Amino acid sequence: MAAKTVAAPTVPFEVQKDAVVCQEAKVQGVHSIKVGQGTVIHPASLINAQAGPIVIGSFNIIEEQVEIVNSSEVPLVIGDHNMLEVGVKVLGEGGQRMGDGNLLECRSVLPPGCSIGHGCTLGACTSLEEGEVLSDETVVVAPGLRHLEPGAREAHVQAVSKFIEVLKETLPRCHHLRKSNVKT
Amino acid sequence: MAETADDWSLALDLEAPPIYYNKADYIQTASGNKVSRNSVLCGSQNITLVGNSVIKPGxxxxxxxxxxxxxxxxxxxxxxxLRPSHKKYKGSIAFFPMTIGDHVTVGAGSVVCAASIGSCVNIGENCIISKRCILKDNSLVLPDTILPPDTIVPPLTVFGGNPGVYLGDLPESQLFVQKQHAITEYKRFLPSQKGAGATSPKSTKAKAASP
Known part of the structure; x- marks a missing residue:
């Protein structure tokens, strides 16, 4: 079906060992995309290195309908242990856009120029203002409604690690995976 | 009873004109399911569609x-x-099976991670039904609602807003209204006459289940 039409990647696409990247995940653009160790990428997600490379760290979970687009030449960097739920959008220019241990809930948007620190939570359907930098361990509940949650980073890292363990067993049962192509 | 139901559907049919789709874009199964070729079915051996359902593209x-x-x-x-939800259980994470009853309509752009959805439930557009929610029979979720995790929507109630809260009750007739709504939605979804070249449903089903 739709998955069959996706051609073999012409994009330089680097998958580290132990990463679980489904074949149905769409990879577009002309620049390189690096996926770190242990990262899980669900089917029907879109990673588009439109104008510059994208670097995804290790132990992230990227669920379906997530869009990660880089529209500048600077590499777009996403840290480790992040959870990007269904329909999250990371748009705009490159740079260090996301730290470690963040949780982005369903349909939240990271607009151009925004970056978030470590251990943040973006609630469902929330968005940041353009150019905003979110400090560590902030929880965004709704526009203008946010609070701090100390220790969130550690909690997120643990939750994500456990979840990855389960997904590593579940996903290969029903999906073809992209093979690791990095020689160590 | 059956007669009145038929009369209703006729009356509603007049209000809602048929929606035509290109026959080549959909797979029709023997039990009347219409599944778009542009939808993504992961692990289709685990998906049961009882019959007469419509799965739209994307x-x-x-x-x-x-x-x-x-x-x-x-x-x-x-x-x-539509994704089954999970919970921490005995140190690891367990996924729950997800059941959806009969005559349920889910609006465009919604994310449904519920544990179970009863019969005759109406979910609006762009809703987010978070993990482990339980939607009982004949309930209504307004468009753009975000239901927090573990919410239970009781029968015959309306939920809406962000976060989704109880807004009001529905009359008992909701059961019939929603039933008719779902059936007419199915009936008005018709193949256009010029569409041709649809292949047999079985071969395409097998293709979806590739691994």
Whole structure:
């Protein structure tokens, strides 16, 4: 079906060992995309290195309908242990856009120029203002409604690690995976 | 009883003109399911569609995580995601099977991670039904609602807003209204006359289940 039409990647696409990247995940653009160790990428997600490379760290979970687009030449960097739920959008220019241990809930948007620190939570359907930098361990509940949650980073890292363990067993049962192509 | 139901559907048919689709874009199964070729069915051996359901393009059904049981006359709009929810259980994470009853309509762009959805439930557009929610029979979720995790929507109630809260009750007639709504939605979804070249449903089903 739709998955069959996706051609073999012409994009330089680097998958580290132990990463679980489904074949149905769409990879577009002309620049390189690096996926770190242990990262899980669900089917029907879109990673588009439109104008510059994208670097995804290790132990992230990227669920379906997530869009990660880089529209500048600077590499777009996403840290480790992040959870990007269904329909999250990371748009705009490159740079260090996301730290470690963040949780982005369903349909939240990271607009151009925004970056978030470590251990943040973006609630469902929330968005940041353009150019905003979110400090560590902030929880965004709704526009203008946010609070701090100390220790969130550690909690997120643990939750994500456990979840990855389960997904590593579940996903290969029903999906073809992209093979690791990095020689160590 | 059956006669009146028929009369109703005729009356509603006049209000809602048929929606035509290109026959080549949909797979029709023997039990009357119409599944778009542009939808993503993961692990289709775990997905049960009882019959007469419509799955529109862009929709993702995650049968690979757990069983996904969908009743009859279920209409799933464009770009929806139906994924079983999970919970920490005995130190690791367990996924729950997801069951959806009969005559359920899910609006376009909704994300449904519920544990179970009863019969005759109406979910609006762009809703987010978070993990482990339980929607009982004949309930209504307004468009753009975000239901927090573990919410239970009781029968015959309306939920709406962000976060989704109880807004009011529905009359007992909701059962029939929603039933008719789902059935007419299915009936008005018709193949256009010029569409041709649809292949047999079985071969395409097998293709979806590739691994």
């Amino acid at each position: 929709t993702v059904l995650r049968g690979d995580l757990q069983l996904l049981k969908i009743g009859k006359h279920v209409i799933v709009g464009e770009n929806c995601v």
